[in-house]
Amino acid sequence: MGSTLRILHVVVNMNRGGAETLLMNLYRSIDRSQVQFDFLTFKEGVFDQEINSLGGKVYRIPYVTETGHIGYLKSLKRFFANHKEYKIIHSHLDKMSGFVLRAAKKAGIPTRIAHSHNTESEGNIAIRTYKSLAGRNIIPYATDLFACSDLASQWLFKSQKGTAKILKNGINPSDFIFSEKKRKTVREELMIDAQSFVWGHIGRLANQKNHAFLIKLFSEYSEMNKHAVLLLAGDGPLREELEKKVKEMNLEHKVRFLGIRSDINQLLQAFDVFVFPSLHEGLPVTLIEAQGSGLPCVISDTITQEVDLGANLVTFRSLHDVSSWLGKISEIDSAPRHRSNTYTRLVDSGYDINKTALELQDYYLACGGDTSETSYNLYSNI
16 A cells, blocks of 8 residues: 555634534544545644644644735745645635635645635625635636535535535534433533523634524523523634623523533533524534434524435524524424434435545545546546
């Protein structure tokens, strides 16, 4: 057997976001004697230590916000000039992947993958305009297009969406199977009594996740059910603002900020309903995980229908109709607490990370021996 093929993944940082969680799920599941992951990042991440322990390398260069446009492009050029060992680069920066892929092309990297994880850019008008300019470089400089959903593909790749491969945001289904014993243990650890009706949310505390709507919704519901509790797992730039809002609404005894958690599969056991009113998403890993634990989910209709695994767990609601959210959540509250085993459904729907990792591994190995510029029409069945 030849030497291990090293893949360079490009991310902002390796924290517990959706794309990063998927990458770590893949990384833990691949045969690392054949394929190894390295990461080009711009900030420190919570997964950095684990990556190193698995044999990966984490590189860091300044981001555009630190060094400006010209400095950023120079940093990319310098990095690729000093790391000619990579044959495959896999970029997860959505529109900002454009500048990375252009630099990689100029450095002679033969396989350049753009991966779409979202359906909209974040930021003000100036930031969105800059990202849009960056995004124009994706189609000319990418050899391969990946997306987590059809909507994510359509958003980033436009007319080329039909050539993109859909790589499902897989999980390890056995880790999320519901257990009454685990539920009891986690709720005891969180000091939540048996009669409490627990709303759960997992996500970065940022505008995209629409926590302001979630907290307002919960405030109205808590007047209907005094035993309602809201658990928020995650961290982000809006944490201080949201904590202040909760305090102003006199909800601090009912709304708990849990911070970044490494035990999401356990935490989901404690929830009674997963409420997810995002403004936009690609295809959230957290919603696959929630369904994997048999948890009812009430989510915004801005999220792709592809996320529904058909287990009768997902309900879509309009962000313009608060009463319909309250009505559905009340219905779940009134129903007997029952959690189904969705293991087989997840596997049959293609969300088993072990299968996804094997397919991606085969894809990388095939591309690793191919130095042509036409690879992205060859492996369309991932």
